[in-house]
Amino acid sequence: MKFQDNQHFSHKHILNALKLDIGEEIDCNACENPITDPLHGCNSCHYYLHDECLNTPRSLQHICHPSHPLTLLPNPTYSSRSFSCNACGSEGNAFSFSCAHCEFDLHIHCAKLPAKILIDKHPHELNLLFNSPYKDENVVFVCDECHGTANRDNWVYYCSQCDFGTHSNCATGNLTRKEGSSSSQTRKEDLMSSTARKIEEIEAYNEAQEKLMAARLKAQISVQGRRAALDLIDGGSHRKYYYY
Structure with a gap:
């Protein structure tokens, strides 16, 4: 597929059609989520x-x-x-x-969220709500995906039939960048954590195998000891001797 070069309002230079190298990881300067081709x-x-x-x-x-x-807006206009x-x-x-009048702001991926969505963990469609599904202000919304809470004016996906709901980001998999770290750095940290867990699992398995082998060896030595004791008691009458 061929893409034309673009002069985008957010950047002073021409943006060229590019293709990621194998293993290359970069974030989108618009939505801050990882980029896959095309870009x-x-x-x-x-x-x-x-x-x-x-x-x-x-x-x-x-x-x-x-x-x-x-x-x-290509950049936030607030002093922060x-x-x-x-x-x-x-x-x-x-x-x-x-909206400058109301100081109302949306991530561009949040602005594009579908009105209904299906996720693996629930059999029914979830409807997008622009605030908490609970009228009682004392009832806190708890996400059935991550088990975290949501403010009353945050968007959620919800099934009223089952009282099942999730954060909008949990339902769609949109992960916004944390301050001071990129998503690629977060993925690297996750990979390191996963590798550390695997090493711990391997070490635990090896330790269990060593304990099992030691127990078997101890049992064999015990059996051999009992046999030797019996030989001393009965003069070895239970043995079979072979002469050549």
């Missing part, structure tokens, strides 16, 4: 976008915020240089759909 980017600035993010519309009229249209997403509650440092 556009500027290698000199290390600026890269999913093609889907590249083609995100400049404005959006979202059902969750009907009073004003949301404008696509970050924003808190009104959908998932996570911090964002890159693209957002924003």
Whole structure:
């Protein structure tokens, strides 16, 4: 598939159609999630976008915020240089759909969430809700995926028939970048943790095998000792001798 070079409003240089090298890991400067082919980017600035993010519309009229249209911003305009997403509650440092009048902000992937979704852990469709499904303010929403809580005004996917619900990010697998670390770094840490667990499992298995072998050897020595004692008692009458 051939892609044309693009001059995107978020970057001063032309973004060229690129292809990832095998094993290469980079994050999208728009949504902060890992990039898979195809993508556009500027290698000199290390600026890269999913093609889907590249083609995100400049404005959006979202059902969750009907009073004003949301404008696509390449960077947060707050003094902190970050924003808190009104959908998932996570911090964002890159693209957002924003309403300056209301200080309302969404990650671009949150703004595109489907109204209904199916996940492996539940047989029914989950509906997207823009706030807690519980009317009682004293009842806290607990995610059935990660078992964490959600604020009352965070978006959740919910099945009212089963009282089953998840954070929007847990249902879709969107993982926003943590402050001070990239998703690739997080994946490396997960890999190191997984490797450490495997080493511990191997060491535990080897230790168990050594204990088992020691127990067998001890049992064999005990059996041989008993046989030797019997030989001394009965003068070896139970033995069979062979003469050649």
